Amino acid sequence: DTAVSQTPKYLVTQMGNDKSIKCEQNLGHDTMYWYKQDSKKFLKIMFSYNNKELIINETVPNRFSPKSPDKAHLNLHINSLELGDSAVYFCASSQEDRGFYGYTFGSGTRLTVV
């Protein structure tokens, strides 16, 4: 039973299109995230939600808009896609344990903008 699942796994789309990526976790975690992994494997945080509230919003173009309908779901909508948006997007969730947050990641969505 997948703990953090995101769909779709692969997304190929043209510049200028709008697309969404969905994420769901069944771990009962309070916090969910979106991370972007570039071609050099660097993982960089984009957003973090705790119990449906936005708590981290890194310097990300406002074409990216997260939405958390409930604490088990965090979706990412991207408007007007650009070539530079091509990357792997990972959803993750975590629960605090004595100050430590151990993440569980999804398998990623490989976005290619052509």
Place this chain on the structure above:
Amino acid sequence: QKEVEQDPGPLSVPEGAIVSLNCTYSNSAFQYFMWYRQYSRKGPELLMYTYSSGNKEDGRFTAQVDKSSKYISLFIRDSQPSDSATYLCAMSEFNAGNMLTFGGGTRLMVKP
């Protein structure tokens, strides 16, 4: 200069070798130090974490943190082909809650 530096490799070793993976960092406020393993086309999975300085052992894996040198290591004993993956170090500040800063990952290949 990035906050967390990690040699990208690839690092190629024969089966059974001892592997040493390392990260350096610049932010002295980091308190939690983690190692994630990422197989190809998969998400990272947490291997181990340590709080502040010291060592931690889990089976064939040992994590070391030297805060005075801002240097962390992961040692893998008796490496197996199934250890072939990218290893990412990650760090967080105690009061920054849940935000992790990752290194760029080291690709490890263990040859049978």
